[in-house]
Amino acid sequence: MWHTSTARKGASRVRVPPPDFREALAAGAHIRRRILIRLITGWLLLSMTVIGAVLLFEFNRVKLVVHQMAVAEITGFGREAVRSLNSDEPALEQALGRKIQRSVNEHFLTVEIYGPDGKLRFEAARDGASSIGREVAHYRHRIPEQGESSRELHYLEGRLLLAIVLPLEYPQGNPAGYFEGVYQVDPAQRAKLEEEIVHVIVLVTTSLALAAALLSPIIMNLNRWLVRLAATLFKGNVELLDVLGCAIAERDSDTNSHNYRVTLYALGFGQRLGLSRWELRNLIAGAFLHDVGKIGIRDPILLKPGRLTPEEFEVMKTHVTLGVDVLKRASWLQGARDVVEFHHEKYDGSGYLRGLSGEAIPLNARLFSIVDVFDALTSPRPYKQPWPVEEAVAALEKDSGTHFDPHLVRVFSTIAASLYRELHGLDDSRLEAILRKSMAKYFLSGA
Numbered sequence: 001m002w003h004t005s006t007a008r009k010g011a012s013r014v015r016v017p018p019p020d021f022r023e024a025l026a027a028g029a030h031i032r033r034r035i036l037i038r039l040i041t042g043w044l045l046l047s048m049t050v051i052g053a054v055l056l057f058e059f060n061r062v063k064l065v066v067h068q069m070a071v072a073e074i075t076g077f078g079r080e081a082v083r084s085l086n087s088d089e090p091a092l093e094q095a096l097g098r099k100i101q102r103s104v105n106e107h108f109l110t111v112e113i114y115g116p117d118g119k120l121r122f123e124a125a126r127d128g129a130s131s132i133g134r135e136v137a138h139y140r141h142r143i144p145e146q147g148e149s150s151r152e153l154h155y156l157e158g159r160l161l162l163a164i165v166l167p168l169e170y171p172q173g174n175p176a177g178y179f180e181g182v183y184q185v186d187p188a189q190r191a192k193l194e195e196e197i198v199h200v201i202v203l204v205t206t207s208l209a210l211a212a213a214l215l216s217p218i219i220m221n222l223n224r225w226l227v228r229l230a231a232t233l234f235k236g237n238v239e240l241l242d243v244l245g246c247a248i249a250e251r252d253s254d255t256n257s258h259n260y261r262v263t264l265y266a267l268g269f270g271q272r273l274g275l276s277r278w279e280l281r282n283l284i285a286g287a288f289l290h291d292v293g294k295i296g297i298r299d300p301i302l303l304k305p306g307r308l309t310p311e312e313f314e315v316m317k318t319h320v321t322l323g324v325d326v327l328k329r330a331s332w333l334q335g336a337r338d339v340v341e342f343h344h345e346k347y348d349g350s351g352y353l354r355g356l357s358g359e360a361i362p363l364n365a366r367l368f369s370i371v372d373v374f375d376a377l378t379s380p381r382p383y384k385q386p387w388p389v390e391e392a393v394a395a396l397e398k399d400s401g402t403h404f405d406p407h408l409v410r411v412f413s414t415i416a417a418s419l420y421r422e423l424h425g426l427d428d429s430r431l432e433a434i435l436r437k438s439m440a441k442y443f444l445s446g447a
């Protein structure tokens, strides 16, 4: 049986270093950049939406204004048109013709007056207006319902045009025919309308920019507050690990280094296996607290220098359930449970506490059991010299398929030497620094 802990009371305590707030600040700066980009993107989208809505509103307003101008002009000859539609008097037609011609000379490009049967009775067009007329031809020659009118605004060849259809009625309200024409807005009037639109857009854009400028510092301050809060929570969580690690070490540890190293070995192994950020976070906490339940094992058994009797070993096994009980009290440590609860299970089902076998044992527990034994073998103990890496890996391979997952042993054997070179021999402070950085990376990532 591999037993990876030792029994030297009074050893220096295992201590998780306080979080490195440079990582917290870096994460905060990263979040601030993202918020700033989102603010700018949101401002642009909002601006485009608002400007689009304003343009639509302004377009309809301009159409209404131009329509009113066109109707005012039509009203000038509308009465004569109605009378002419109901009479064959040449004088009436001549009078109407003069008025229509004047109108065509001023604003209308085309004027057409239809009888109630839809037949064209009068028409006039400004010279050169035929091509414009063709552009809006699809609005023409449609007999409107009684009381129905239509107006369509067009911007063609630099001209602002209104294609208008207007019913003509007798004074009693009966349909007399209808008017159809293309009204052209004066260049001066058009410039005035365009200027009004530009003013509205500038006003809206400036207001949006001002609102964004006023809101940005508030949002950024709130973000700074959230980052500080997240850092404080992170610190609290790590301190909880610190407390638990300290409690374990006060009772059962020869050195801080074992916990640091097995945690970093497990992390390196997990990274090699391509575990997710969340799984790695759970692995770090689980590895660091794997023997937390030993807090509840009595000294005569926990600190016994020699081999445990079967009865004592049964008591020692309970450190697994005691560890699970400890973890139950912190919801954020539930992810550590896989390692704490199953790190003494064996691949062939001969381990404890449940006697699980194969892949029924959680992956984090299977990989942790390998690094735990690897560190025990390659570290000095009061009763043995450290084993060379090759011999430690050979021992793991020997127990591959019985104690350990064969696939995981194969993978670990490819990285064992480099992990050992990287971490073994480093003093506690250096191991602390590496662990601190890893914890900040994985525990702050979700903050």
Ligand SMILES: [Fe+2]
Binding pocket: 290, 291, 319, 343, 344
């Ligand atoms: Fe254990």
